[in-house]
Amino acid sequence: MTRDRAYLHYLDDRGTERLLACEHAAEVAFEDVPPVRKIPSYAGQRHTPGHYWSACTDRMVGYESHLESKWMKLLDFDPQVAAFAAQPFTIEAQDAEGPWQHTPDLFVRRCDGTALLVDVKEDSRIPMPGVALQARRTADLCRQLGWDYFMVGEPDPLRWATVSWLAGYRRPLRAGKDLTGPLLQLARNPLPIGELVSFQPLPELARAVVYHLMWHHQLAFDPTRPLRDYTRVHTADARRAA
Structure with missing residues (x-):
């Protein structure tokens, strides 16, 4: 992978793995893709995974934590949101600081056609250097794609x-x-x-x-x-x- 080149690894509607150069991201309706990876569920785990029924899409969406489920409800209530998907793709990229990968928590399609990526983190983790670096890299990539990006913690x-x-x-x-x-x-x-x-x-x-x-x-x-x-x-x- 060349420097400053980014790809999106995702699954199509048949579950087939795809690798897409970011400059072609507008060609895929990521709000409709299945999760790129399975959400782990096991006895004694720290997070509480589950499924949320979305009113705006009339389908179940898997979440990794209770905090993530909160943001699904908030997005579902937002009249500007047409649809959203969880774990839509994994970013595979390389920049001046080296190669990096990241799977955003949520991809949001607004009613006007614009897109938003959302990462959900506990408030205490947001200032951590590694988390801040991931957020900066993801935000930079979203700017190149014409998408918005937010990292969110506990809602109001x-x-x-x-x-x-x-x-x-x-x-x-x-x-x-x-x-x-x-x-x-x-x-x-x-x-x-x-x-x-x-x-x-x-x-x-x-x-x-x-x-x-x-x-x-x-x-x-x-x-x-x-x-x-x-x-x-x-x-x-x-x-x-x-």
Whole structure:
């Protein structure tokens, strides 16, 4: 491998190994590829691997740690995110400091077609020299590709509390589906959640529908404040019209 040349090692949709020069990265929809490596799972391990069902892609995505699963939920809630994949490829490159390899945690495709790589690390590890070097190398490569890059740790507690709560209501509606129209109509003028659900004959069922609509951004609210019964919501279309 020549200096300053980088390749992406990935698996296609048939599980066949591929090696792609980075200058051709735009030719592959990495948001749809399977993980390039298996996530280890064994008794007594430090991390807690598992699978997360993504509402934006309607598929299971494997994660290596609870912290990584948090960021999957946050990305899933982000209205700018169209799809994401875990462990999408391994970067194989060489620069002035020598050869290096790295498998990013998440590849994100935004609704506008732009791409983002995300690495998830515990806060205490982010300042470590080796981690900082990996982040710098990956960020430099992403700039060459026209991608964004973030290394993230623990999310903001308030943001996480809100998103993790609403995530429980992200799946398609079954019971209460008929309440969607009336609730959106009532919320054309902002009003508190508690008042909105009180207009329905089954308030607790209506509450679940309200949270579902909030997750899917059909009901807008202020995410910088704690989620409470007095949280004011309003129909997203009405806000845009205003």
